[in-house]
Amino acid sequence: MGGGLAGHELAGAVSAAGGLGTIGILAPQDLRQEIAACRRLTDRPVAVNLLLPFARGAHFEAASEADAVVTFWGRPKRRTAKVWLHQCGSVEEARAARAAGADAVIAQGFEAGGHVRGTRPALELLAQVRAAVPDDYPILSAGGVFDAAGVKERLDAGAAAVVCGTRFLMTHESGAHPAYQARLLEARETVVTELFGAGWPAPHRVVPNAATARWLRTDSRGPGWLRAFHRMTAPAFSRIPVQAQFRLAATQRAIRPMFGPAAATVDGPPNLVDAGPLYAGECIDRIDDVRAAGELVRELASD
Numbered sequence: 001m002g003g004g005l006a007g008h009e010l011a012g013a014v015s016a017a018g019g020l021g022t023i024g025i026l027a028p029q030d031l032r033q034e035i036a037a038c039r040r041l042t043d044r045p046v047a048v049n050l051l052l053p054f055a056r057g058a059h060f061e062a063a064s065e066a067d068a069v070v071t072f073w074g075r076p077k078r079r080t081a082k083v084w085l086h087q088c089g090s091v092e093e094a095r096a097a098r099a100a101g102a103d104a105v106i107a108q109g110f111e112a113g114g115h116v117r118g119t120r121p122a123l124e125l126l127a128q129v130r131a132a133v134p135d136d137y138p139i140l141s142a143g144g145v146f147d148a149a150g151v152k153e154r155l156d157a158g159a160a161a162v163v164c165g166t167r168f169l170m171t172h173e174s175g176a177h178p179a180y181q182a183r184l185l186e187a188r189e190t191v192v193t194e195l196f197g198a199g200w201p202a203p204h205r206v207v208p209n210a211a212t213a214r215w216l217r218t219d220s221r222g223p224g225w226l227r228a229f230h231r232m233t234a235p236a237f238s239r240i241p242v243q244a245q246f247r248l249a250a251t252q253r254a255i256r257p258m259f260g261p262a263a264a265t266v267d268g269p270p271n272l273v274d275a276g277p278l279y280a281g282e283c284i285d286r287i288d289d290v291r292a293a294g295e296l297v298r299e300l301a302s303d
């Protein structure tokens with residue numbers, strides 16, 4: 001979970017408890033610091049996630065200080081000597097990632113929170129990818145898992161492991177703003193939209209807020225003119241340095257249709273709770289508490 005939602009506290013707690021904690025994308029110098037801080041919390045392996053529309057050479061260099069690199073949203077290509085996983089939304093993408101040398105793929109279902117590459121339910125995609133690659137090739141399953149029964153179901157269906165985002169957003173160690181977590185505790189539904197697409201015009205699953213209420217009245221994807229503007233300006237926007245993107249995000253207002261992908265973090269601007277994306281997966285209606293991440297890992301892994 002990028003942009004400060006998953007930093008060293010969360011990744012360290014997950015790894016220390018036996019999971020593979022993952023630090024989300026940040027500016028390269030911040031990634032280095034987060035990896036170093038995570039190493040002080042645990043000597044177990046840790047991963048870094050890089051979003052390909054934003055990742056440059058310096059991000060891959062910084063990420064090489066972690067044990068594994070996870071990539072998402074773009075043409076799979078090996079750019080690290082470390083263990084490499086690519087998150088995919090289709091059988092074709094999984095095949096391409098394997099051909100490009102990925103050590104494993106993550107098959108992301110449509111239930112997932114955040115940016116949604118998958119177009120089919122996670123179990124269906126898992127079965128299709130399982131059938132398309134050799135039996136010993138590891139597939140991780142992402143989307144909709146929030147308890148031990150969900151983990152078991154995916155493992156029984158041939159997943160080597162399970163990837164959880166939304167459940168770990170709702171932990172004490174996540175970087176989500178407390179008001180963001182409070183909205184999610186009340187949430188009973190999500191919507192897939194392209195509203196928060198400045199710099200990254202891709203579908204994402206969010207919980208409704210003032211911005212979605214104002215701009216998704218006629219089309220859940222967002223106004224057509226806004227989506228066209230996002231597509232046109234994305235190459236220039238995605239090159240704006242992260243710090244400048246955060247300064248821009250602080251000026252976002254629900255009434256003004258200029259919405260980037262930054263989410264409300266503990267140390268970020270609180271306006272993003274109503275004028276930014278409240279990323280969450282479909283399983284948010286089954287999550288009623290904010291927990292300790294280590295405790296959750298142990299619970300998810302229990303039989």
Ligand SMILES: Cc1cc2nc3c(=O)[nH]c(=O)nc-3n(C[C@H](O)[C@H](O)[C@H](O)COP(=O)(O)O)c2cc1C
Pocket residue numbers: 001002003005024025049050051071072087108111112113114115142143144145163164165166167169279280281282283
């Ligand atoms: C708040 C949030 C932020 C996310 N950010 C990223 C990201 O930066 N990179 C990425 O590969 N996936 C990201 N994802 C998607 C996850 O990798 C994963 O596919 C998803 O969380 C699984 O579904 P779940 O949310 O139902 O557990 C994010 C998900 C959430 C909920």
